Amino acid sequence: MSAFGRVTDAPASFVLVGARIVDPSLGTDAVGDLAVVAGRLVDPAAAPTDLPRLVGAGLLAMPALCDLHAHLREPGDGRTETIESGSRAAAHGGYATVCAMPNTDPPLDERARVALVVDLARDAACRVRVVAAATRGREGERMTEVGELIPLHIVGISDDGAAVASARVARGILAYLAPLDLPLIEHAEEPSLAVGAVMRSGRTATRLGLSGWPGSAELSMVERDIGLAKETGGWVHLTHLSTAAALEAVRRARARGTRVTCDVTPHHLALTDAWVAGDRGFAWEEPTGAVADPFRTPLDPELAYDSACRVNPPLPTREDALALLEGVADGTIDAIATDHAPHPRERKAVEFAAAAPGMIGLETALSVGLAAVEAGRLTLPDLVVAMATRPAALIGEERSLSPGALADLAVVDPQARWRVEPDALASSSTNTPLLGMELPGVVRLTVASGRITYRDGLDSAR
C-alpha cells in the first residue's frame, strides 16, 4: 500500500531502525538508525522513545535525490503531466527536489510565469525549483530579465530544447550571469549539424536507414560554450551530455579551471542506440545481437523503430555510454539528471522520425542507477553523490543526514524488483522504452523538507 504526501503536510517524526545509511557528504556507509523529530534529523540516541519505529533492516537510507532537469509541462499542457503529477512521480522516484525546465507553453521567460509555477508547486509532493528561459520566447535573441527572477529562487536559465544558437548572445548571457552565481544551462547542440537527425549516427542508424546525429553536433557547441565561459568568467552547465568526446572536452576545461559543470541522463548511461533496432540490453552488458552485429541481426518486428527510444540528444553508442559511466564514477560529471519528458500517446504512436523526442525518467532513474551499481559500473556512494549530493549543492541545497538538518531522505529496498508498468507510474505519461522491464530498487519512503511525501509498505518495528 503506497501513499503520497505533500511538502505542506505536518512535519514527520519517526525512527528508522537498522538501515544501511549511505551519506557520502559525511563519509557514512554503515548500518544504523535515523531519527526524525518534527521534520528534523536528530541523534537517534537522543530521540524520544515514543516515536513510531520503522523497520529498516535490508533497506538503504540516503539523502533524497535532486533532479536538475525535468519537464513538468505546466503551464500549457496539463494532460501529459502537471506539477502535481510530476511531483508525485518525483516522490515515487526518491526525489525531494525537481528543477522544472522552461520550455512550456508559454515559456517561463518572465516573472509572472515563473511565479505561476512557484505557486502551483506550493503544496506539491516535492520542492520544485524553476529554470527560467534564457531568452524571451526562447527565441535566442533578447536575454530574459534575470534580476527580477532571482527572488523566485530560480536555479539558472536555459533555452533547453536547443542551445542559445548565437554565440554573441550566449557570450552576453554568460558575462551577465558571472557575478550572479547562476549558470547558463545549455542543451549543447549545433543546430546545423542536427537538422533532420533522429538518432545517433553510427552502425545502427546506417542499418536502419535513419538520419544520423553526429557527435560533432554536441562537441562543437560544448567547445564553443567552454570558450565563452573561460573568456567571460561565466558559469556554463552542460545538460544531458551524450558523447565521450564532449565529456573529454569538459574534463580538460575543468582541469584548466573553467567554470563548467555537467549532467548526464540515466538513459544515456544505460541505454544504447541499438535500442532503436530493438535491443534491450543495458550498455554494460556483454554485447550480443544488434549491439554486437547490427548489420546481420534481423530486426525484431515488435521492437524495431520503437518511438519510445526517440530522444534528444539521441541514445548513445555503447562506447559513449560506458565512457559517460566512467565520467560519473570519476566525478567529471556532476549529476545524473532525468530530462523527464512526458508525451501523450498520439505524439509517440507515429513513425519513428515523426515522434516527439523524449522519455520519462523520474520514477526509473534510481532503479537504472542501482542496476549500474549491481553491474559494478558505479559504487553506491558514486550514485548517491551524482543523484543527490552534488546536484543539490549546485542549486544551493543542503543534503546531509547529520543531526540538525531538515530531513530530505530516501529509503530504498535495493533487493526488491519492480516491473515498469503504467499502473506503477505516478506520472501522467508512460513514454519510456523501459516499460515492461523489471528493474531493481523499490522506494519505500521519501521525505522532503521534513514531510513524508511518499511511503510504500514500511513495517512498524516493535
Place this chain on the structure above:
Amino acid sequence: MIESLGTPPVADHAKAPTWRHRHLLDVDQLDHAEIERCLGLAIEMRSLRDRGERLDLLRSQIVGLAFAEASTRTRVSFEVAAAALGAQVVDLPIEASSVTKGESLIDTLRTLERTGVGTIVLRHAASGAPYLAARSVGARVVNAGDGTHAHPTQALLDALTLRDALGTLEGKRVAIVGDIGHSRVARSNIHLLTALGATVRLVGPPAWVRGFEDWPGVSISHELEEGLRDADAVMALRVQLERDAGGGVPTLREYTARWGLDEERMALAARDAPLLHPGPTNEGVEITPELAASPRSLIGRQVSNGVAVRMAVLALLAS
C-alpha cells in the same frame, strides 16, 4: 527459366510448409530456405504468366495499395501481381503529409482495414513505418519501400534477375554505385546478396557510402574504376536530383563526371557483366542512355521479374 518446368505445380508450392511470416518487412527476416522458396515460386509464377495462365490463390481477398510516396512501377507491379492472383485490388488513400494533418498512419490503416482489406502494401517516406503498421493492424503488411531503410521485393527481383544472368551468386562480386546511404534498394540488396554468398562493393562519394564499412561481406570504394574492376554485376542507383547542395557532391555534373556509368567504364567490369537499375533512371546523370539501352542492361527484365516476385510474396503471405 527452363528448370522451373520440372518443379511441382504452383498450388502445392504455395501450400507446402507453412510460411511462418505474417508480414514481409525486409529480407533480413528470411532464412536461406525461405529466400530460395520465394525465388523458386517467383520462377513458377513467371512461367505461368508466360503461358497465359491465371491463378485464383487470392480469390475473395482484398489487397490494398497504400502508397504514401510517389511510385509508378512498384505500384503497378503490385497491382498487376495481386490481380494475377485473383485478388481485388484497392487504392488506400494515404498521404505522406497525413502526420502533419494530424491523422496518424495507424488511424488511417485501421480505418481501411475495417473495409476488409487483408493485405496492405505500404510505401512510406519514413524508415520503419511498415514496422509500426505491422504492430498496429491485423492485416498482413508488405513493405513496398520505407524511407531509406528497405525495399525487400526490389531486392528479391534483383536477385532473381542476377541469377537469370549469372546462375549462382555464390562468390560473385556485385558493385552498387550511387547514394547508398539514402537508398532502401541498396540496403535490402546488401542483405540479400550477402545472404546468397555474393560480396558487395559500394561505390560513390565518401558521404554517400559512409557507415557501411563494418557490414560483413561489404567493401567500400570511392573511385569508380576501382569499384567496377572485375565486378560480376553492376547496379546503378537513382540519384536524387535535389540532393546535391551540401549533400555529398559539389554538383550533379561532378557526380556524373566521376561516378556516372557509361559503356566505356563498364568495360572495366567482367565481360558481359550485367547492369541493373531500380528505375526510374536519370539518363545522362547516373547512367548514359546508350548504356541503359545496351545488351548489358537488364532494366526491362527487372520490371517483368518484379511482377513475378510480388506474386510469389503475396501468395506466400496468404498461405
